[in-house]
Amino acid sequence: MIVTHDQPTLERFLRAVEPEASYLRCIGNVLNGKLVGVVGYDNYNGASIMAHTHGEGNWLTREFLRVMFHYPFVVCGVNVIIGLVPSGNARAIKFNKHLGFTTQLKIPGAHPDGSLVVMTMTRRECRYLHEERHGTLSESAAYA
Numbered sequence: 001m002i003v004t005h006d007q008p009t010l011e012r013f014l015r016a017v018e019p020e021a022s023y024l025r026c027i028g029n030v031l032n033g034k035l036v037g038v039v040g041y042d043n044y045n046g047a048s049i050m051a052h053t054h055g056e057g058n059w060l061t062r063e064f065l066r067v068m069f070h071y072p073f074v075v076c077g078v079n080v081i082i083g084l085v086p087s088g089n090a091r092a093i094k095f096n097k098h099l100g101f102t103t104q105l106k107i108p109g110a111h112p113d114g115s116l117v118v119m120t121m122t123r124r125e126c127r128y129l130h131e132e133r134h135g136t137l138s139e140s141a142a143y144a
Contacts, residue, residue, distance in 0.1 A: 001029075003029075004026070007025070007026055009028075009035070010026035010028045010035070010040070013038045024040075024041055024042050025071070026039065026040045026041075027039050027067060031059070031061075036055060036056050036057055036058075037059030037060060037064065038054055039051055039053045040052045041071070041072060041076075043082075046077075046078070048080040048082055049072045049076055049080075049081055050082045050083065051068075051072065053068075065128045066128050069128040079123055080121070082118065082120050083101055084116055085119060086113040087114040087115035087117055088114055089113065099121070100126060100127055101121045102120060102125070104119065106118070
């Protein structure tokens with residue numbers, strides 16, 4: 001079940017990996033009654049938005065992926081989603097690349113782990129907006 005209510009609880013879940021973060025909007029994935037994953041968005045400027053994720057176990061369902069990208073691209077109308085990843089977090093970099101993000105640049109010395117990797121996904125590159133779901137899925141479909 002995709003949830004957006006109780007924003008403070010969703011933010012606390014994300015703070016497990018980003019303690020100082022503050023999000024404009026969070027979306028959670030609840031499986032078998034347990035919150036297992038959250039995506040949080042911040043730094044919205046009309047053209048872009050930053051996204052942050054944290055999950056446990058098999059939290060990333062196809063439904064959650066659709067909602068995760070529907071919100072910034074369709075609801076917010078941004079052109080680009082930006083992710084900042086420490087260079088020492090190879091797992092997160094691999095995860096983002098698997099989703100379809102591309103590395104734009106690395107900023108040496110910008111993170112205690114070494115570099116800060118700037119990754120982006122454009123609306124056009126996002127394969128989750130155009131997937132079929134029980135026949136067809138339109139970009140204007142409403143999600144929770």
